[in-house]
Amino acid sequence: MEKKYVVGIDIGGQTSKIGVVNAEGEILSRVVIRSDVYGEDANAFIAALAEAVKQLIKECGKEGEIKGVGVGAPNGNYYTGEIAKAPNLKWAAKEPVPFAKLLSEGLDGLPVTLTNDANAAAVGEMTYGAARGMKDFIMITLGTGVGSGIVIDGKVVYGHDGFAGELGHTTVHPGGRMCGCGKAGCLEAYCSATGVARTAEEWLTKTDEPSLLRSYEKITAKDVNDCAMQGDQMAIRIFNFTGRLLGESLANFIAFSAPEAIVLFGGLARNKNFLTEPILRAMNANVLPRWKDKVKLVYTELKESDAAILGASALAWD
Amino acid sequence: MEKKYVVGIDIGGQTSKIGVVNAEGEILSRVVIRSDVYGEDANAFIAALAEAVKQLIKECGKEGEIKGVGVGAPNGNYYTGEIAKAPNLKWAAKEPVPFAKLLSEGLDGLPVTLTNDANAAAVGEMTYGAARGMKDFIMITLGTGVGSGIVIDGKVVYGHDGFAGELGHTTVHPGGRMCGCGKAGCLEAYCSATGVARTAEEWLTKTDEPSLLRSYEKITAKDVNDCAMQGDQMAIRIFNFTGRLLGESLANFIAFSAPEAIVLFGGLARNKNFLTEPILRAMNANVLPRWKDKVKLVYTELKESDAAILGASALAWD
Numbered sequence: 001m002e003k004k005y006v007v008g009i010d011i012g013g014q015t016s017k018i019g020v021v022n023a024e025g026e027i028l029s030r031v032v033i034r035s036d037v038y039g040e041d042a043n044a045f046i047a048a049l050a051e052a053v054k055q056l057i058k059e060c061g062k063e064g065e066i067k068g069v070g071v072g073a074p075n076g077n078y079y080t081g082e083i084a085k086a087p088n089l090k091w092a093a094k095e096p097v098p099f100a101k102l103l104s105e106g107l108d109g110l111p112v113t114l115t116n117d118a119n120a121a122a123v124g125e126m127t128y129g130a131a132r133g134m135k136d137f138i139m140i141t142l143g144t145g146v147g148s149g150i151v152i153d154g155k156v157v158y159g160h161d162g163f164a165g166e167l168g169h170t171t172v173h174p175g176g177r178m179c180g181c182g183k184a185g186c187l188e189a190y191c192s193a194t195g196v197a198r199t200a201e202e203w204l205t206k207t208d209e210p211s212l213l214r215s216y217e218k219i220t221a222k223d224v225n226d227c228a229m230q231g232d233q234m235a236i237r238i239f240n241f242t243g244r245l246l247g248e249s250l251a252n253f254i255a256f257s258a259p260e261a262i263v264l265f266g267g268l269a270r271n272k273n274f275l276t277e278p279i280l281r282a283m284n285a286n287v288l289p290r291w292k293d294k295v296k297l298v299y300t301e302l303k304e305s306d307a308a309i310l311g312a313s314a315l316a317w318d
Numbered sequence: 319m320e321k322k323y324v325v326g327i328d329i330g331g332q333t334s335k336i337g338v339v340n341a342e343g344e345i346l347s348r349v350v351i352r353s354d355v356y357g358e359d360a361n362a363f364i365a366a367l368a369e370a371v372k373q374l375i376k377e378c379g380k381e382g383e384i385k386g387v388g389v390g391a392p393n394g395n396y397y398t399g400e401i402a403k404a405p406n407l408k409w410a411a412k413e414p415v416p417f418a419k420l421l422s423e424g425l426d427g428l429p430v431t432l433t434n435d436a437n438a439a440a441v442g443e444m445t446y447g448a449a450r451g452m453k454d455f456i457m458i459t460l461g462t463g464v465g466s467g468i469v470i471d472g473k474v475v476y477g478h479d480g481f482a483g484e485l486g487h488t489t490v491h492p493g494g495r496m497c498g499c500g501k502a503g504c505l506e507a508y509c510s511a512t513g514v515a516r517t518a519e520e521w522l523t524k525t526d527e528p529s530l531l532r533s534y535e536k537i538t539a540k541d542v543n544d545c546a547m548q549g550d551q552m553a554i555r556i557f558n559f560t561g562r563l564l565g566e567s568l569a570n571f572i573a574f575s576a577p578e579a580i581v582l583f584g585g586l587a588r589n590k591n592f593l594t595e596p597i598l599r600a601m602n603a604n605v606l607p608r609w610k611d612k613v614k615l616v617y618t619e620l621k622e623s624d625a626a627i628l629g630a631s632a633l634a635w636d
Contacts, residue, residue, distance in 0.1 A: 085608070136478040150574065152477070157470055159576025160454040161608070164470075169606050170570040173492070181606055252488040256468065256574050258477025288487050288499055290403070290479070 003067035007053055007110075008313025010117065011035060011073035013088035018053055019306075020060050021313040025128045027306065029060040035089065042091040046099065050106030068111040069103065070315030072120025072308050079162035081114050087180075113315040117141075117308055118165065119156045121265055121300075122149025124311025129302040130263050137261045138253050140167065140246075142268035145180075146188040146195075152257055168192070172249045191246045193221035193268050199238050200224050209234055225271050239274035246275070247282025254287050254295050261296035265307065272299055321385035325371055325428075326631025328435065329353060329391035331406035336371055337624075338378050339631040343446045345624065347378040353407065360409040364417065368424025386429040387421065388633030390438025390626050397480035399432050405498075431633040435459075435626055436483065437474045439583055439618075440467025442629025447620040448581050455579045456571055458485065458564075460586035463498075464506040464513075470575055486510070490567045509564045511539035511586050517556050518542050527552055543589050557592035564593070565600025572605050572613050579614035583625065590617055 005028070010017045016035045019027040033052045038045040057063055075086040081100030083092040091097065104112040115123075122139040125131040131139070135154040141147040146168030150157040157164045168188035169181050176185030177198065189195050200219045204211065211234035212227040213219055227235035250262050262283075264272070276297065284292050300307060323346070328335045334353045337345040351370045356363040375381055393404040399418030401410040409415065422430040433441075440457040443449040449457070453472040459465040464486030468475040475482045486506035487499050494503030495516065507513050518537045522529065529552035530545040531537055545553035568580055580601075582590070594615065602610050618625060 152470060152475055152482075153473070155471070157575055159470070160578040161576050161612075163608060164574065164576035166573040166576075166606055170573045171566065171604060174566065183604060183606075248489060248492065252570065253574070255484040255488045256482065256571070257475055258479050258482035258484075260478040286489060286501060288484055288501075290481060294479075 003065050005062045005065050006067050006313045006316035007057070007069040008120075008309035008311070008316070009049070009053070009069065009071040010120065010308035010312060011071060011076070011083075011089070012117075013074070016049060017309055018049075018056055019309040019313065020056060020062060020066075021310060023317075025310055025314075027309060028062075029056055030309070031056050038091050040091050040093070042097040042099075043102070045091050046097075046102045046106055050103060053107060066110060068113065068316035069107065070120070070312035071100070071103070071112060071114045072117040072312040073099065073114065074117055075163075076114040076116045077162040078113070078115045078119070078156075078158050081112070083114070111316070113318070115156070115312070115315060116147070116149075116163075116165075118147035119149040119158075120311035120315070121304075121307045122151055122156060122263075122311065123314045124302060124307035124309070125263055125265070125300060126151055126154075127314045128310050129307060130298045130300055131261065134260050136257065136259045137263055138167070138250075138257065138259050139263040139265055140250075141266040142192060142246075142264060143266035144193055146192045147266075150257065151259075167249070167253060170249060170252070172245050187245070187249050191242055191249070191268070196221040196224055196238060196242055196268065199241060200235075203234060203238065211235065221268055221271075225274070228271075228274050236274060239271060240278045243275045243278025244282040247279040247284075248286050250279065250283045250297075251286030254283070254291050258291070259295060261298050263298050263300060265300040266304065269299055321383050323380045323383050324385050324631045324634035325375070325387040326438075326627035326629070326634070327367070327371070327387065327389040328438065328626035328630060329389060329394070329401075329407070330435075331392070334367060335627055336367075336374055337627040337631065338374055338380055338384075339628060341635075343628055343632075345627060346380075347374055348627070349374050356409050358409050358411070360415040360417075361420070363409050364415075364420045364424055368421060371425060384428060386431065386634035387425065388438070388630035389417070389421070389430060389432045390435040390630040391417065391432060392435055393481075394432040394434045395480040396431070396433045396437070396474075396476050399430070401432070429634070431636070433474070433630070433633060434465070434467075434481075434483075436465035437467040437476075438629035438633070439622075439625045440469055440474060440581075440629065441632045442620060442625035442627070443581055443583070443618060444469055444472075445632045446628050447625060448616045448618055449579065452578050454575065454577045455581055456485070456568075456575065456577045457581040457583055458568075459584040460510060460564075460582060461584035462511055464510045465584075468575065469577075485567070485571060488567060488570070490563050505563070505567050509560055509567070509586075514539040514542055514556060514560055514586065517559060518553075521552060521556065529553065539586055539589075543592070546589075546592050554592065557589060558596045561593045561596025562600040565597040565602075566604050568597065568601045568615075569604030572601070572609050576609070577613060579616050581616050581618060583618040584622065587617055
């Protein structure tokens with residue numbers, strides 16, 4: 001019997017999302033399981049995941065009709081099928097976990113393909129979202145951190161070791177703010193949700209300027225957005241600053257791969273009213289004349305969880 | 319009859335080099351013609367070039383045995399076959415010249431493939447030089463300007479419009495020195511031969527520090543090298559500074575495409591005794607831990623003119 005369905009899995013630090021997907025990219029059935037209750041025990045997590053996948057396939061009556069499983073996970077390596085040094089996944093924070101192999105064994109030999117979460121989202125966007133029909137684009141995920149998935153000539157860029165596309169850790173401010181990775185001045189230290197909150201805290205400490213932001217105890221990027229919506233000048237300037245640094249970085253990425261579009265994705269990308277203009281201004285001021293006003297800036301057209309599940313599932317067709 | 323030879327052409331501002339190449343990558347015969355005596359008359363230059371190519375093929379007795387012609391030229395566009403806005407080529411400084419089409423007509427219909435000079439050199443290095451056997455590397459040409467050819471999964475990256483790989487115009491020093499392209503702080507403004515000379519001039523003006531460099535009227539990168547060879551401290555520090563900025567940029571490029579190696583090429587790359595150490599130090603200080611001391615820094619193994627001719631000729635086999 002021809003196998004007409006695939007499974008897509010999006011592994012996150014707190015939860016993992018599983019979906020059964022048909023050839024049209026519709027998620028027929030889905031389930032969410034916890035990823036954070038297994039401590040450092042990778043085997044226990046993978047066993048629970050395999051069980052949940054089997055259960056879901058059974059519930060939607062597609063047993064024997066699944067072609068394969070695609071997985072997007074932080075630090076997932078497409079070449080080796082391993083997850084390693086993923087700070088947000090306790091069970092894969094240190095030594096490499098042969099994830100694809102173990103999950104395949106737990107699923108009675110179903111083929112499992114792994115990639116990182118940002119790459120999976122990029123494939124999802126290319127297949128079903130804002131990058132449909134594009135062969136060259138760069139997807140930037142603006143969440144707790146800054147991730148990226150780079151597509152060149154219709155293919156995700158993996159590089160020599162499978163870890164290409166770490167654009168969150170390019171330097172946007174030499175000698176600047178320390179990043180969680182141990183380097184100074186990374187894009188992620190400024191243009192992630194945490195980066196926006198850090199900017200707010202720094203600016204509030206440095207000046208006496210009145211701002212609605214002073215009423216929060218622990219500021220989040222969402223608080224900055226709420227204040228900006230109410231016309232708070234400092235909050236608006238924080239987005240201007242964030243957008244400018246992101247735009248300057250995007251200009252460098254454009255010089256690298258001359259994409260048709262930049263696709264923004266993730267929680268922080270929801271603040272597009274405040275970010276779009278400063279991003280475009282800085283981006284176009286820092287590219288060669290041939291790219292000025294030529295490269296599109298678009299926002300995801302998929303729900304965040306859908307993009308990752310769909311993108312991961314698309315890997316399973318090949 | 320099977321066609322066993324190709325022609326490679328390297329178009330430069332002053333001269334253009336033509337070679338007849340066999341399947342083993344040997345240049346059987348070569349000739350150099352002037353490119354700078356035709357003013358803005360593209361047709362006249364292309365007619366002279368076609369004539370020189372025909373003559374060369376005739377001289378080495380390969381008439382009827384040529385499979386095609388590959389050309390590397392500044393701003394050469396692989397997709398359109400055009401050269402446009404090439405400041406160093408007067409006959410192609412403004413409007414697009416349909417170079418591949420015109421040269422093919424001048425050669426009685428021989429297929430002509432065009433790419434930019436840095437991409438051609440990267441292909442040459444991959445096929446016959448320091449990047450043999452590599453599928454993922456970035457070639458940086460350090461000449462009057464800074465060019466680049468990016469190879470991912472064995473293929474040159476052209477991008478959406480055919481102009482990918484302008485790494486000389488990524489920003490290495492935000493708000494820094496003006497570049498010839500009109501932007502501030504470009505890599506090319508610091509890490510080209512002209513950039514090195516500018517650094518020397520700036521530093522000599524700013525301080526009274528004694529230096530052998532003060533004996534030159536108009537300093538070139540070669541002068542800086544000569545002085546460094548004699549132990550001149552300022553000259554050595556100029557290379558340290560240049561190497562550090564280049565290394566910081568390379569770290570960003572590594573985060574993009576995770577290459578196996580960076581290949582340095584061009585006149586300035588000859589100063590490897592002074593550049594290698596500061597480049598590696600800055601590069602390894604600015605990459606994620608997974609790439610520290612992992613990405614090779616290698617220097618071209620081909621003569622400059624050979625790399626471009628061979629790389630261009632390799633295009634003609636496809």
